[in-house]
Amino acid sequence: MYTGWRTVVENITGSMAYISDRHWNVVACNAEFRAFFPGGRTPSNTMRWMLLDEEARDRTLLNWAEDWARAACPALRQAVTNNPADPALIELASDVRRDPVTGPIYLATATSLALHPDGAVHQVNHAMQGPGWVTASAATLLPACEGRFVMMQYQPGPDRPPLPPSLSGRTT
Secondary structure: OOHHHHHHHHOOOOOEEEEEOOOOEEEEEOHHHHHHOHHHOOOOEHHHHHHHOHHHHHHHEOOHHHHHHHHHHHHHHHHHHHOOOOHHHHHHHHHHHHOOOHHHHHHHOOOOOOOOOOOOEEEEEEOOOEEEEEEEEEEEOOOOOOOEEEEEEEEEOOOOOOOOOOOOOOOO
């Protein structure tokens, strides 16, 4: 189903890129994305990794509780709301609720809106390049795929990168 997109993603250089399905399972990624993770071990599910993996919480996703978890929990909740009979999403949300670290954040964000990750800027600790920032560019693939395309620009250092200019108002 993702054959064309897989080719696109695997050939992107200079930025981390991946595609995930509607459950956040990684279905394709490039070398830069793999290099982001210690030992090149790309997680099979990005949402499960962000919210439940100790290494992600403690060493890779900086300011995890405030920035990463508070954005991811409402997105997971919205996915379950939109797909209430999906056993994979229900299981993931249940695991998150039961987690002693993430569960309280999941409950505390019950009324938060799920924001689209496009343009999000968060601190990270890149496995090969050290502390810095990622700026996400994200898009939803055609409904038949029910997937997401995410590309992340990494900028090393302590200073938050400026937000990219808005595309609104531009003509093609």
